[in-house]
Amino acid sequence: MKHCYGFCLLCHNFQKLYNYICPLCRAEVEALLYQGENCPLCGQPLLHEDSICLCDQTGPFIQRIAVYAKEMQHLMLRYKKTGVKRLGYFLATLITHYVPKDLRLIIVPVPCSRSSRKTRGWDQMVYIANIIGRTTDHTVCKLLERTGNSEQKGLSRSQRLTEAPRSYFLNERQWQLHAQKIEACHAIVVIDDVMTTGSTLRTCIAKIEEVIDKPIVGLCLAMD
Ligand SMILES: [Zn+2]
Numbered sequence: 001m002k003h004c005y006g007f008c009l010l011c012h013n014f015q016k017l018y019n020y021i022c023p024l025c026r027a028e029v030e031a032l033l034y035q036g037e038n039c040p041l042c043g044q045p046l047l048h049e050d051s052i053c054l055c056d057q058t059g060p061f062i063q064r065i066a067v068y069a070k071e072m073q074h075l076m077l078r079y080k081k082t083g084v085k086r087l088g089y090f091l092a093t094l095i096t097h098y099v100p101k102d103l104r105l106i107i108v109p110v111p112c113s114r115s116s117r118k119t120r121g122w123d124q125m126v127y128i129a130n131i132i133g134r135t136t137d138h139t140v141c142k143l144l145e146r147t148g149n150s151e152q153k154g155l156s157r158s159q160r161l162t163e164a165p166r167s168y169f170l171n172e173r174q175w176q177l178h179a180q181k182i183e184a185c186h187a188i189v190v191i192d193d194v195m196t197t198g199s200t201l202r203t204c205i206a207k208i209e210e211v212i213d214k215p216i217v218g219l220c221l222a223m224d
């Protein structure tokens with residue numbers, strides 16, 4: 001946790017900052033975090049504790065952290081589009097809050113497309129994963145790679161569903177490199193930023209599941 005005085009990266013007011021964000025902006029983001037019940041099988045937030053989820057109960061568990069709206073949307077756009085890299089520290093704390101400290105976990109970031117890495121100069125989830133790796137005992141493993149230049153953005157729902165499985169593959173070298181830690185871990189956590197249909201996270205989890213026999217969960221910062 002980094003405490004200092006300065007200009008808030010979201011509202012630009014001079015304040016005491018928490019990971020570069022002022023208490024007011026932090027409270028606005030935290031108001032968008034899912035607080036209620038979620039389906040124990042798929043992670044989908046439930047409207048009421050007695051509601052029943054309509055999932056087919058076969059999918060992986062995906063923890064949704066916040067609603068992609070208002071200040072959360074502002075935060076994500078500032079981080080990804082404007083390229084305010086330091087916002088990654090605050091986003092990393094949102095994730096570590098949901099990741100049990102006492103478990104040995106492998107953190108796998110969903111890689112961004114080659115074209116957006118080229119434009120931005122860095123990969124947004126890899127950057128966040130590396131912060132988590134430095135501030136916790138969990139191991140970061142870049143197990144996944146992206147094929148081609150295709151962006152999911154702008155694709156229709158059905159296009160996304162057919163495109164996603166073709167877009168990711170396993171990085172064998174990273175797998176070998178971390179083989180011992182993967183063998184000894186309690187679970188693998190695949191992290192992503194914004195989830196729309198969930199096809200990306202489901203695909204990524206399925207790719208890992210094909211070769212690694214460990215519990216695998218997904219975690220996304222915001223659900224659109
Ligand atoms: Zn602020």
Ligand SMILES: [Zn+2]
Pocket residue numbers: 039040041042043044053054055056057
């Ligand atoms: Zn469900």
